[in-house]
Amino acid sequence: MASTLHSFASAADLAGSLADTVADRLSAAIAARGAASIAVSGGSTPKAFFQALSTRDIAWDKVTITLVDERFVPADNTRSNHLLVDANLLQGKAKAARFVPLYQPAASVEEAARLATKKSAEIGIPFDVVILGMGGDGHTASFFPGGSNLAEALDASTPRGVITMEAEGAGEPRLTFTFSSLQDAGLLVLHIEGEGKKDVLAKAEGSGDEAEMPIRAVLRRATSPVEIYWAP
């Protein structure tokens, strides 16, 4: 499916515009079905976007928010994506939204993935909005090069749900939605910032193995168009 690059003069401009676009999409879903869903990424990039989105005037009590991926750490850990969402998105008007965490206080990450799959199945499919990020190694969600379950995660026939991932560049074991869960979102966004990430994107858009740069799976095989939001 095709991708479209939306470039902005600054990260603040990007955050405001993406917040408007996402808010419009969530409002349209609420008008059509009475509910809306969004899966967001963690990392360092989405903070300003989260803060902007939390101020938008939509029926937040009808919105379910979850994460594209998470570390197997509790929500009070400074590396938790849940903590980032709590501090920056689940604020102000957006406090009324329902949040479905991927981390579960289970004995193993595999058990946590099973529980997260069960809980997230109640959200409704496909997601109205998915916001992906991308690491300098070409990973997206927790689809890491060399990841323990990478082939299964990227296989379009793997069922929707959450699986585990361990990889050298990932730090803690991870929980991640599978490719099949994310690729057909009503609005599928890849949010990246900085010249370095633009170079990584250009490399990913070239030829090469998906396993080397898993973002290629999204760029090449997502059934929804990929809206790429970039700022310097």
Ligand SMILES: O=C1O[C@H](COP(=O)(O)O)[C@@H](O)[C@H](O)[C@H]1O
């Ligand atoms: O590990 C992760 O990294 C990516 C990219 O993060 P960034 O700090 O380079 O913006 C992120 O999309 C993913 O959700 C996160 O778990």
